[in-house]
Amino acid sequence: MINVAVLGYGTVGSGVVEVIEKNKAEINKKSGEELNVKYILDLRDFPGDPYESKVVHDVNVILDDPEVAIICETMGGIRPAYDFSKQALLKGKSVCTSNKELVANHGPELLRLARENKCNYLFEASVGGGIPIIRPINYSLTAEKIDAVTGILNGTTNYILSKMAAEGVDFEEVLKEAQEKGYAERNPEADVEGYDACRKIAILSSLMTGKNVKYEDIYTEGITKITAADFVYAKALGRSIKLLAMSREAEDGSFYAMVAPFMIPVSHPLHGVNGVFNAVFVHGNMLGDSMYYGRGAGKLPTASAVVSDVVDCARHIGKTIMCFWDDEDVKQTPVDDIRHRFFVRTKAEAERKAVDIFGMMRVVVADVKGEYAFITEEMSEKEFAEKAEQLGCVLNRIRLEG
Amino acid sequence: MINVAVLGYGTVGSGVVEVIEKNKAEINKKSGEELNVKYILDLRDFPGDPYESKVVHDVNVILDDPEVAIICETMGGIRPAYDFSKQALLKGKSVCTSNKELVANHGPELLRLARENKCNYLFEASVGGGIPIIRPINYSLTAEKIDAVTGILNGTTNYILSKMAAEGVDFEEVLKEAQEKGYAERNPEADVEGYDACRKIAILSSLMTGKNVKYEDIYTEGITKITAADFVYAKALGRSIKLLAMSREAEDGSFYAMVAPFMIPVSHPLHGVNGVFNAVFVHGNMLGDSMYYGRGAGKLPTASAVVSDVVDCARHIGKTIMCFWDDEDVKQTPVDDIRHRFFVRTKAEAERKAVDIFGMMRVVVADVKGEYAFITEEMSEKEFAEKAEQLGCVLNRIRLEG
Numbered sequence: 001m002i003n004v005a006v007l008g009y010g011t012v013g014s015g016v017v018e019v020i021e022k023n024k025a026e027i028n029k030k031s032g033e034e035l036n037v038k039y040i041l042d043l044r045d046f047p048g049d050p051y052e053s054k055v056v057h058d059v060n061v062i063l064d065d066p067e068v069a070i071i072c073e074t075m076g077g078i079r080p081a082y083d084f085s086k087q088a089l090l091k092g093k094s095v096c097t098s099n100k101e102l103v104a105n106h107g108p109e110l111l112r113l114a115r116e117n118k119c120n121y122l123f124e125a126s127v128g129g130g131i132p133i134i135r136p137i138n139y140s141l142t143a144e145k146i147d148a149v150t151g152i153l154n155g156t157t158n159y160i161l162s163k164m165a166a167e168g169v170d171f172e173e174v175l176k177e178a179q180e181k182g183y184a185e186r187n188p189e190a191d192v193e194g195y196d197a198c199r200k201i202a203i204l205s206s207l208m209t210g211k212n213v214k215y216e217d218i219y220t221e222g223i224t225k226i227t228a229a230d231f232v233y234a235k236a237l238g239r240s241i242k243l244l245a246m247s248r249e250a251e252d253g254s255f256y257a258m259v260a261p262f263m264i265p266v267s268h269p270l271h272g273v274n275g276v277f278n279a280v281f282v283h284g285n286m287l288g289d290s291m292y293y294g295r296g297a298g299k300l301p302t303a304s305a306v307v308s309d310v311v312d313c314a315r316h317i318g319k320t321i322m323c324f325w326d327d328e329d330v331k332q333t334p335v336d337d338i339r340h341r342f343f344v345r346t347k348a349e350a351e352r353k354a355v356d357i358f359g360m361m362r363v364v365v366a367d368v369k370g371e372y373a374f375i376t377e378e379m380s381e382k383e384f385a386e387k388a389e390q391l392g393c394v395l396n397r398i399r400l401e402g
Numbered sequence: 403m404i405n406v407a408v409l410g411y412g413t414v415g416s417g418v419v420e421v422i423e424k425n426k427a428e429i430n431k432k433s434g435e436e437l438n439v440k441y442i443l444d445l446r447d448f449p450g451d452p453y454e455s456k457v458v459h460d461v462n463v464i465l466d467d468p469e470v471a472i473i474c475e476t477m478g479g480i481r482p483a484y485d486f487s488k489q490a491l492l493k494g495k496s497v498c499t500s501n502k503e504l505v506a507n508h509g510p511e512l513l514r515l516a517r518e519n520k521c522n523y524l525f526e527a528s529v530g531g532g533i534p535i536i537r538p539i540n541y542s543l544t545a546e547k548i549d550a551v552t553g554i555l556n557g558t559t560n561y562i563l564s565k566m567a568a569e570g571v572d573f574e575e576v577l578k579e580a581q582e583k584g585y586a587e588r589n590p591e592a593d594v595e596g597y598d599a600c601r602k603i604a605i606l607s608s609l610m611t612g613k614n615v616k617y618e619d620i621y622t623e624g625i626t627k628i629t630a631a632d633f634v635y636a637k638a639l640g641r642s643i644k645l646l647a648m649s650r651e652a653e654d655g656s657f658y659a660m661v662a663p664f665m666i667p668v669s670h671p672l673h674g675v676n677g678v679f680n681a682v683f684v685h686g687n688m689l690g691d692s693m694y695y696g697r698g699a700g701k702l703p704t705a706s707a708v709v710s711d712v713v714d715c716a717r718h719i720g721k722t723i724m725c726f727w728d729d730e731d732v733k734q735t736p737v738d739d740i741r742h743r744f745f746v747r748t749k750a751e752a753e754r755k756a757v758d759i760f761g762m763m764r765v766v767v768a769d770v771k772g773e774y775a776f777i778t779e780e781m782s783e784k785e786f787a788e789k790a791e792q793l794g795c796v797l798n799r800i801r802l803e804g
Contacts, residue, residue, distance in 0.1 A: 019545050019688050029612075030544040032724065124542070130689045132542030139541055140526070140534030142432040143421050143709035210431075269695060272674040277691075286421050286706040287532045289679075290696035293671060294689065304688040307545035315724060322434065322717060 001034045002314050005062040007084055008075035009042040009055065012098050012125070015303025016072050017051055020310075027307060031314035038068060063087050070313045072306050073097040082106055089113040089121060096309035098125035098302050104199040104215045107206060108327045115320045122309035122321070127200045128153060128278045130301025131294035132308070137207050137282070138323055144284030146208045150246045150401070151280040152273050153200040155296035156184045156191035157223050157243045161261075162274040165240055170228045183276065193222035194243060194259040201245035204280065205257050209249060210324040213257060219335040221260040229368050230396060233343065236366035237375075239263040240271050244401060256333040262401040263343055336382035344388070345373045345395040357387050375400065403436045404716050407464040409486055410477035411444040411457065414500050414527070417705025418474050419453055422712075429709060433716035440470060465489050472715045474708050475499040484508055491515040491523060498711035500527035500704050506601040506617045509608060510729045517722045524711035524723070529602045530555060530680045532703025533696035534710070539609050539684070540725055546686030548610045552648040552803070553682040554675050555602040557698035558586045558593035559625050559645045563663075564676040567642055572630045585678065595624035596645060596661040603647035606682065607659050611651060612726035615659060621737040623662040631770050632798060635745065638768035639777075641665040642673050646803060658735040664803040665745055738784035746790070747775045747797040759789050777802065 004020070006013045017037055020027060028034045039062045040054045049055075059080075062068055071088045073095055075081045081102050085095045089110060097103065103110075103123045114121040124134045128151070137146070152158050156178065163174045175192065178184035190196045202215035223243050234241050242264055247257035264271055269291050273279040278296030283289055295301040312321065343364065346354055351372040355361070364373040376384065388394045406422070408415045419439055422429060430436045441464050442456045451457075461482075464470055473490045475497055477483045483504050487497045491512060499505060505512075505525045516523040526536045530553070539548070554560050558580065565576045577594065580586035592598045604617035625645050636643050644666055649659035666673055671693050675681040680698030685691055697703040714723065745766065748756055753774040757763070766775040778786065790796045 023545060023547055023688065026547050027545055029726065030724065130692060132538045132692065135542045136534045136538055139714065140537045140710055142713040143425055143429055143706045145425055145428050269674060272671065279693075284706070286425065286702040288697050288700075288703060290532060290534065290694070291681075292692070292694060294692035298690075300688040301690060304545045304686065308542055311544040312541065322432065324431065 001036050002031065002069050002317070003036050003038040003067045004070045004072065004310060005039040005041065005068050006037060006072045006074060007041045007059070007081070008073070009040050009044070009046065010074065011299045012302050012306065013040070013072065013074035015299040016074060016306050019300065019303045019307045027311060031311045033314060035310065035314065038065070059084050063091060068093055069317060070094045070096065070310050072310065073099055074306065075099065076101065078102055078105060085110055085121070086113060089117055089119060092117045092119050094120040094122070094313040096122045096306050096313060098129070098306055100126040100196070100199045100203060104202045107203065108212050108325050111323055111325055118318055118320055120313050120316060120321055122312060123203070124309050125302045125305035127203050128280060129295060129297045129305055131278055131280060131292050131296070132305070133204070133280045133292050134207065136292060137204070141282065141284055141287065144287055146282060146284050147249050148247070148283040149201070149204050149208055149280060150244055150270065151201060151204065152242055152270055152278050153197040153245045153280070153296065154191055154243060155276040155278055156188065157197070158273065158278065158296070159183050159276050160192070161223060161226070161241055161243065164226065164228065165231050165234070168228050168231060171224060171226055192224055194220045197243060197245040198259045201247055201257055201259060205247040205330070206325045208247060209255060209330050211326045211328045211330045213247070213330045213332070217332045218257045218259060219338070223261050225396060226261055227396065229345070230398060232368050233345070233364055233366045233373055234263055237263065237364060238266050241398060242270060244270070254333050255330050256338050258335070258338060260399055262399050264401050268402045337380055339378050339380050341378050341400040342376045342384055342397050343373070343400060344376065344397045345371050346391060347393050347395070348372050350391060350393050354391055357390050371395065403438050404433065404471050404719070405438050405440040405469045406472045406474065406712060407441040407443065407470050408439060408474045408476060409443045409461070409483070410475070411442050411446070411448065412476065413701045414704050414708065415442070415474065415476035417701040418476060418708050421702065421705045421709045429713060433713045435716060437712065437716065440467070461486050465493060470495060471719060472496045472498065472712050474712065475501055476708060477501065478503065480504055480507060487512055487523070488515060491519055491521060494519045494521050496522040496524070496715040498524045498708050498715060500531070500708050502528040502598070502601045502605065506604045509605065510614050510727050513725055513727055520720055520722060522715050522718060522723055524714060525605070526711050527704045527707035529605050530682060531697060531699045531707055533680055533682060533694050533698070534707070535606070535682045535694045536609065538694060539606070543684065543686055543689065546689055548684055548686050549651045550649070550685035551603070551606050551610055551682060552646055552672065553603060553606065554644055554672055554680050555599040555647045555682070555698065556593055556645060557678040557680055558590065559599070560675065560680065560698070561585050561678050562594070563625060563628070563643055563645065566628065566630065567633050567636070570630050570633065573626060573628055594626055596622045599645060599647040600661045603649055603659055603661060607649040607732070608727045610649060611657060611732050613728045613730045613732045615649070615732045615734070619734045620659045620661060621740070625663050627798060628663055629798065631747070632800060634770050635747070635766055635768045635775055636665055639665065639766060640668050643800060644672060646672070656735050657732050658740050660737070660740060662801055664801050666804050670804045739782050741780050741782050743780050743802040744778045744786050744799050745775070745802060746778065746799045747773050748793060749795050749797070750774050752793060752795050756793055759793050773797065
């Protein structure tokens with residue numbers, strides 16, 4: 001029997017307990033041993049809950065119990081999750097987490113502690129809850145040099161953009177509806193400003209490069225400025241607007257990551273990823289394109305990912321599973337030098353000036369009055385910013401991918 | 403250093419050697435040790451080939467060399483691949499294969515031999531060359547009860563159907579073109595009759611159930627009867643026609659698998675899987691839907707999958723990785739009892755009779771002259787066959803999914 005403790009009995013934590021109970025036949029078989037939830041750490045009591053008797057308020061009860069081999073950290077936030085995780089690893093207890101904030105901030109250190117103490121720090125649930133993506137990168141794409149990862153990594157923003165595309169309504173309206181339905185937080189900033197996707201692409205980029213990609217250095221732009229008019233143009237172009245989190249490593253070793261809304265064509269496999277579904281598109285030098293698709297969040301999908309980590313820990317008691325994510329920070333190409341094509345909307349009277357400044361361009365005709373819209377040649381962010389400044393009346397601009 | 407031998411220096415075998423050479427920095431790092439291709443078994447000589455000196459003609463040179471720890475079986479076919487694999491495993495050498503024929507026929511026995519001899523029999527490349535799917539099922543979806551797998555598992559047929567959909571031409575014409583381009587074999591039977599997809603879904607179904615799903619018992623229907631007219635109707639219905647390989651396990655434990663052309667709606671994630679790309683759609687009871695997408699075949703994608711198995715073997719020398727695929731055969735629901743809705747085309751004059759026989763139905767209007775087409779209610783294959791027999795003039799019928 002392998003004893004497990006769950007830190008935090010909120011949505012994901014209670015999901016973990018539920019998954020272990022509901023699928024115990026499969027899980028015990030695949031673990032090679034019976035899993036037993038021995039403790040649940042929470043500040044609250046849960047009178048009447050079937051697991052009431054397992055609830056403890058002091059983390060030391062768990063840390064000091066040598067019978068506990070695996071800990072699920074489903075608390076979220078940096079503190080006290082960071083301290084608890086560190087202490088657990090120092091005692092040789094494996095930690096499985098859904099906490100992207102903590103993984104993005106302290107991944108390499110916690111992985112090192114796991115190695116030093118012959119246990120594991122696993123975080124499948126930290127990126128794309130219901131999409132197996134960490135393990136495919138670490139275990140499946142091992143014969144590849146991965147040079148590009150492109151993800152739709154946030155369910156809330158993808159739900160909002162999908163709705164805007166389908167119904168032709170503006171951001172604020174859909175956000176309000178999403179909040180009412182519980183698909184968006186009351187304080188939606190982390191989602192709609194792209195911060196959540198930024199943490200996730202930092203984690204995936206670190207695994208892709210084997211070094212540390214600091215999320216603070218990733219250019220991040222949210223979806224709050226996307227309007228119904230943008231979707232009118234997108235449709236005319238046979239494209240959709242998606243919040244993409246991407247990273248690219250060139251052959252010369254230069255690297256960049258970015259989170260921003262992009263227009264992608266109908267032929268792009270990410271085009272059909274709608275609603276609360278997320279997907280990660282990976283390019284390797286031998287395999288070419290592959291894609292991983294599933295629910296980006298949600299209690300049971302996220303909990304299932306945590307429990308799959310628990311099974312992996314159970315299969316590797318006393319042994320650290322290989323994971324390459326060094327302390328060394330990756331040098332990121334400054335955003336100024338990143339190159340894309342841009343879709344640009346200006347006032348109708350700016351046409352002549354726009355042609356003078358941007359030269360070769362493709363005009364975009366759509367049913368929007370009083371505007372002139374076009375797609376630029378590929379250019380650097382810096383060059384674009386300078387030209388847009390010179391033009392003066394840019395209503396919106398969205399990058400193009402594919 | 404870990405010594406590797408490659409059996410069969412054809413397309414996949416030479417790809418394996420190429421991948422190990424080209425990505426050696428990544429692969430050696432991820433293996434934890436340097437991989438060295440020590441032997442290549444082939445009946446032919448390869449004068450001028452950079453690996454010429456490694457070619458041997460006698461398998462015993464490889465089997466008798468205690469330095470060889472891992473063997474890549476990329477020969478295909480049952481004999482002599484079966485004997486070579488068995489002998490290798492009996493000597494404690496791990497075997498990594500792309501041979502779906504052999505895996506579908508002898509998987510449980512070879513897995514047992516691997517367990518008994520503390521080595522591994524891995525077969526990621528046997529299903530969907532460039533799609534990591536075996537490892538995600540075995541390592542990632544471990545907290546799930548998987549109850550449905552639906553795949554587009556054959557590149558040739560998907561290429562043909564995608565072309566037919568895009569260009570409105572008939573099967574024979576596209577097949578000829580695909581043969582000229584090398585996307586279809588000169589003898590295309592294994593692909594177009596669904597036999598290849600059948601082997602692959604048998605393998606995935608066995609991993610899904612943990613028991614043995616005999617491919618001989620899977621109802622298999624190819625795409626040779628699909629016509630341009632069928633696609634006219636499909637378009638009118640907002641659907642596409644795909645060769646699906648599916649398996650389903652109901653809550654009562656009953657199981658069926660089937661390979662056949664299906665009409666699927668635009669909203670289905672498999673709808674956008676076109677050309678030589680393949681995908682596997684998996685449903686788990688906690689995770690819900692997830693999908694894995696990539697190149698279904700091709701030299702380097704398939705070789706990359708074989709090498710990812712080699713890396714896995716290198717990480718687990720002396721230890722057998724868990725894989726659940728018992729000898730016990732799964733009881734398959736007889737095809738007569740499988741239930742679907744059917745799209746049916748008849749001659750225009752059969753309208754009244756069709757309504758009398760099939761009762762409630764949805765009429766399908768499309769620009770095809772002299773025909774009457776409809777979609778039935780859900781019914782068993784047996785019931786459908788009886789009614790179709792009674793009706794007498796069915797021009798074609800295609801099952802519906804989703």
